[in-house]
Each structure stands twice: as structure tokens, then as C-alpha cells.
Amino acid sequence: MDKDKKKMRVLIIDDDPVFARLLEVDLQVAGYAVSTARDGYKGIEAARKGRPDLIIMDIMMPGMDGHKTSELLKKSHLTADIPIIYVTAKDGLLDEELAMELGADFFLKKPYEPDVLLSHIRKSLQAKDEKADPGLEKSAGSHGFEP
Secondary structure, eight states: OHHHHHHOEEEEEOSOHHHHHHHHHHHHHTTOEEEEESSHHHHHHHHHHHOOSEEEEOSOOSSSOHHHHHHHHHHSTTTTTSOEEEEESOOOHHHHHHHHHTTOSEEEESSOOHHHHHHHHHHHHHHHHHHHOGGGOSSOOOOSOOO
16 A cells, blocks of 8 residues: 555645645655645646646635635546635634535644545545446445546
């Protein structure tokens, strides 16, 4: 499994360089390849060019906040399938609800438990794999698509 994780690429979009670096180190130790972007604009560019397997993003950033960034990522055919996990200091229920409406997989408040984040990453990547290969799903169901 560690071999598979090392192939997984995570993009961190956060304007706090100290937080981004600490998270980057944690994820590298866990076996992920990590890149960073300091704002929403650079994050969208990095996601389109690098096609990460997962994005971890803050809400409060200069220029374009995380909600708008998430909305644009989910609207683009190049990035719509990339799971997004919010990790943010914002703790309002409205922000969490909006994040989920915009397609976020999980919403964590800073400070967060590293083991919880790693669990959410694994779940998000597994769900992405199951969407890409419906044969991996544990429960069969009709999705209205014909092969």
C-alpha cells in the first residue's frame, strides 16, 4: 500500500506558508507527493497542469477564496473529478455547508488531528477510484449509465 500512496499526488492550496509547509512534511512522511499553491488562482493553475489526485484547501485566501476556487475546479472538465478536502480556521456551519454543496469531500477545522486528515485522504481517494471504476464499488446499484 505504501508503494501506491507514494504515487498519489496532493496539492495544498493555502496562503499560510508555515501551515502549508507543516502539512507538506506530514503528507510526505505519510508517503504522498506534495505540491503547494499560495492562492486560489495559482491553485487552479497547478491543478490543471499537475492533475493532482487530491486537493487540500483553505477558505480564507487573498484574491480568490477557497469556496470560489472549489466552485471553479468543480466546473472544469480538467479538475472536476479531483477530491477536495477543506482544512480551515473558519468554523461556521454556513462555511461547512457551502463547502459540501460545492463538492468538497470533507471539511476539517484547524487545528486538526493528523490521523483524521489521513483517514479522510484515504477515503476520498478510494471513493475517486470507485467512481472511475464502478466495478470496485462494494454495493451494486444502477447509476443510469450504459457501458
